[in-house]
Amino acid sequence: MKRQSDIFYLYAARAARGFGDGFAAIILPAYLTEIGFTPFEVGVVATAALLGSAVLTLAIAFLAPRYDLRTLLLSCALLMVVTGIAFPGFQHLALVAAVAFFGTINPTTGDIGVHVPLEQAALAQEVSDHERTGVFARYSLIGALSIAAGALAAALPNLLVSMGMTKVGGMQAMFYIYAALGVVGGALYSRLPHTKPETVPKMTALGPSRGTVYKLAALFSLDAFAGGFAVQSLIALWLFERFEMSLAAASAFFFWSNLLAAFSFPVAARLGKRFGLVNTMVFTHIPSSICLIVAAFFSNLTVVLGLLLVRSALSQMDVPTRTSYVMAVVTPPERTAAASVTAVPRSLASSISPVLSGALLSASFVALPLVICGVLKIVYDVALLSAFRHIKPAEEQRIAP
Helix, strand or coil: CCCHHHHHHHHHHHHHHHHHHHHHHHHHHHHHHHCCCCHHHHHHHHHHHHHHHHHHHHHHHHHCCCCCHHHHHHHHHHHHHHHHHHHHHCCCHHHHHHHHHHCCCCCCCCCCCCHHHHHHHHHHCCCCHHHHHHHHHHHHHHHHHHHHHHHHHCCHHHHHHHCCCCHHHHHHHHHHHHHHHHHHHHHHHCCCCCCCHHHCCCHHHCCCCHHHHHHHHHHHHHHHHHHHHHCHHHHHHHHHHHHCCCHHHHHHHHHHHHHHHHHHHHHHHHHHHHHCHHHHHHHHHHHHHHHHHHHCCCCCHHHHHHHHHHHHHHHCCHHHHHHHHHHHCCCHHHHHHHHHHHHHHHHHHHHHHHHHHHHHHHCCCCCHHHHHHHHHHHHHHHHHHHHHCCCCCHHHHHHCC
């Protein structure tokens, strides 16, 4: 088992990063709208952020064999600092999109980002099969709880305005807080031990599991493409535009939304052990997609928020189970490569749809992005169940009835 102190530092760094992601995903559309961006332009920025994340994740995959995980994680923390400092300095679409592309702003608040495959690989080292799902569930739980807390912090600009700061200035201050959290993450990563480059699994290590990983990557990409139509920043924008929801009300809603998602992770770990990882992914995902589709057609805000909260309680149960499944069906030397190969296509696929969603919102097709997201996710669930229900990790085979 990996040293408990190393796992603690990774968990703590995930918490700091999650807190920043939590408020940034809500502040981002509000800030861009405040400085004059249209919904389409907000979608362009979200697409740039996700596309840049995919490119950086791919670069990390090729750098991993040459550098230890600690060095790469410290570089990611530095990039987070630079992103928070640079973002408030520009108001032209091209420059804002460039900062989003090269930076670490995450409009999804999910498990997409340059940090993710590195942290997953670090956690997976020397963790037993029996403990792996629980470790990833706790990692996801900590991340989601910190995101929920960050969502509450998205209301801070209102407090700053009451103290005499302009609305735009209050939102810009949040990006500087985001940079400070990057410093905290760097301090935590610096406590991790060095890993000799020759011990880091290479991208070329994909061997016996190559076919399985490629199929999973393709299916995960469909899921990510669907999710890109309803990333948290665009859901927030949708609520701002359709219901004229205030920043404070959105902050409170996303706090509860992320809190429900957080507590779904340990439940997912238990369900995964009882019913299997693939079954848990699929049969929690489908009801959440139905809730999203139904919410798109209601004009009553209370009903819509209720459906979105139910969706939040179910839609993220596939996160720890998906990660554990990938790590379990490949050999240990393939794990870093498998994490990157499944993460990069997800980021690329999810980067396409936000700009399409923004265009639909700009054209007043307010229900369509949510419907497309829900329908495509159901297609993904059916395909995943069909292709992988019989491919079980060794630990599931041992406990199968």
